Amino acid sequence: MRYVRFLPANGLLLGITLLVNGSAFAGDFTVKAATVIEMKAVYGQVESRTIVPARARISGTITEVRVTEGQVVKKGDVVATVVDDKIALQLRAADAKIGALNSQMENAKTDLQRAQDLLAKGAATQSRVDAAQTQFDVITSQLAAAIAEKAVTQQSAKEGDTLAPADGRVLTVPVTAGSVIMAGETVARIASGQYYLRLSLPERHATEITEGAQVDIAERGIGVEGGFIKARQGRIAKVYPEIENGRVIADVEVADIGSFFVNERTLVSIPVAKRTVLGVPPQAVSTVHGIDYVTVDAADGPLGVAVVLGERYQDGGQPRVEVLTGLAEGDKVVLP
Structure with a gap:
């Protein structure tokens, strides 16, 4: 059996002692500085790549x-469907014109055949045959033009479907x-394009926002007061080079953004800064009378040191709790 004194950070004796079994410690953890990314929750607005x-x-x-x-x-x-009443009238007029030209073409064809027969008998001149042929060709061309005009009108009628x-x-x-x-x-x-999120960030974050950075998207309908609940992940696809009214504009791509409305706003947690912290495993912290302590391997044995804790974070996939005061880099923390 041995006694361990719990001291605050300033070294003053608290007068609290714990009876500690020598076999209760599992090992040491060396305190090292780690870099963590600070996240900021901002609103992103759902946009469509193209609206046609x-x-x-x-x-x-x-x-x-x-x-x-x-x-x-x-x-x-x-x-x-759009309907123009004039199109029906134009179609009837085109049909009437085509019918008249068909009749004229039949007459011209008869005249041409008669002139050719008389020419064969020597009762007509070649000029008469040429004139009949010319008349037949003119009417044939007029008929083809009338049919083409009708096709244009018919196409206009089809274009009534938007x-x-x-x-x-x-x-x-x-x-x-x-x-x-x-x-x-x-x-x-x-809205024909893929949905994405557009962010508008304060200018002070301009140097920290980088393309390719991973961001977290909150559940739909969750506000800042409701806490951030991660629903999916995205990445910053583009950071616009122009600052507008003190704001940096960035676009976030999300593989499956869900059934959001266009222009709907949702919370997005983005990396905005980096800082160096000291942390220990959560199991290294014990709480006595509302004060947090960490056991340090001192020269004369394990010593309880009062600490002020910060946020939890991940270091290489392992959970850590930030220590704001009470420890220094290189201290050996005794794990229970």
Whole structure:
């Protein structure tokens, strides 16, 4: 049996003694300085890499809207249908014109055949045959042009369907059925890119923010007052070189960000500084009457030293508790 005195950091005797069995100590731990990364919880805003508009290709009246906010669409899906009543009239006019030209072409073909027959009998001149051939060729070209014009009108009718330009989620639909819209106006906005988090940090952290650094993302809906609960991990993909209004802008990539809303804010814990600390294993600390003690291997045997503790951290995968005062680097701590 031996007695160990517990002394505060200033060396004054507390008058507290503990009866310690000599076999109660498992070994020594040498106090060494370690570098830890300080984390700061900030709000990050969910953004989409690209937001593309689905635009009307023709002017007219919207007869049907097929999507709503939040709906997931694929590239080429019909977002809305725009109808221009003039297109139907243009198609009927094109059909009538084609019919008239078909009749003229039949007459020109008959005249050409008659002129060729008379020329063979010697009752007509070559100039008459040439004139009939020219008339037939002109009407044939006019018919081809009328058919092409009808195809253009038919294509315009098909372009009444407003298509999704890319895969994504519909953010807004600023139109309703019955609205009059012009060609080029936006029918819906679609978030088509991968979601990421945009951070806005104070300028004092500019030198500590580096691309590739790992960050922690909190559970959705958790505020600062609720404590930080890690849900997933990401990395800083880009740090913008321009400081805006005293803020550093950085983007965080997350492999599976979940079902966040665009522009939703969530807590992100980011590394902002490094500091050197002294720490011991948590089991090396004992508490007596509300005061924390660490047993140090002194020249005359184990000695209890009062310490002030800080935060817990990991050193090489091992848990440590920071010691603010009471120990110096190189001290040998006796582990129970």
